[in-house]
Amino acid sequence: MRSSANSPCRRESGVTYSTGHDLMCGEWNMCAMTVRAVIFDLDGTLYNKSGLAWRLALSQGLRGNLRLLKREREVRKRLKGVDFGDEARFREAFFGAFGNPRAQEWYDGQYMPDMVRILRGHYRIAPWVEPRVRQLRAAGVKVAVFSDYGCVAGKLEAIGFDPAWADLIADAPSLGGLKPSKASFERLCGRLQVSPGECLMVGDRDDTDGEGARAAGMLFELLKS
Numbered sequence: 001m002r003s004s005a006n007s008p009c010r011r012e013s014g015v016t017y018s019t020g021h022d023l024m025c026g027e028w029n030m031c032a033m034t035v036r037a038v039i040f041d042l043d044g045t046l047y048n049k050s051g052l053a054w055r056l057a058l059s060q061g062l063r064g065n066l067r068l069l070k071r072e073r074e075v076r077k078r079l080k081g082v083d084f085g086d087e088a089r090f091r092e093a094f095f096g097a098f099g100n101p102r103a104q105e106w107y108d109g110q111y112m113p114d115m116v117r118i119l120r121g122h123y124r125i126a127p128w129v130e131p132r133v134r135q136l137r138a139a140g141v142k143v144a145v146f147s148d149y150g151c152v153a154g155k156l157e158a159i160g161f162d163p164a165w166a167d168l169i170a171d172a173p174s175l176g177g178l179k180p181s182k183a184s185f186e187r188l189c190g191r192l193q194v195s196p197g198e199c200l201m202v203g204d205r206d207d208t209d210g211e212g213a214r215a216a217g218m219l220f221e222l223l224k225s
C-alpha cells in the first residue's frame, strides 16, 4: 500500500486514503481523509465464499436441520439493522424469533461449529489480505474484522487469518444488532477508540457493510469479488 513519507498526503500517523483507492493493488490517486482504522467484513471479503451457502445447506440437511437453517435466514432478514442495545437482548430476540426451543442449542452447538469446519476444509484468505494487513499495521493503522456472524476468531483461524493480525475482532450480535445497525458500527468505533470519521469499512455488501458504515459516518469501500 502506497504511503511514502514524502507524500503530501502523509500524516503523522495513519494512512491517507482516497475514496477511489483499490485496496487489493494498493493504488489510489486522491487525498480525501486520514484513516486510523480499517475495518474488514469477513465472509465474502477476506475470502471468496463461493459455494458456502450450499455447503452449509448440505451439512444441515445431513443433520436434519434444514428447517432451522431456513428459519435462521428468515430471522436474520427480519432483524437486519435493528439495534437491541446489547448482546443479551439481541440473542433473546434472535432465538425467540425462531419459535423453536432447539434454536439456540442448534445455532451455538452445531451450526457455528459446522461453519468453522467447512471453512477450514474449503476456504482460504484472499492473497492480498496478509500483506495488506501487515502494511496497514506497520503504518500505524488499526485493523479490525467485523462480521454479522459469531465465532469470528475461529472462522479467521480456519481460513488462515491469524487473529493476532487484528487489533479487534467483533461480531455484530455482540454489539447489539446485525448490520447495518448504525449503533453497532458506532460501538465498534468505541472499542477501537477511533471516531467513525477516521475509519474505512471494507466489505462485499453495500446493503449491510456500506449502509451501516455510511450511517455512522465512515468511508466505505465495496470489494467486488
Ligand SMILES: [Mg+2]
Residues within 6 Å of the ligand: 041, 042, 043, 044, 045, 203, 204, 205
Ligand atoms: Mg460479507
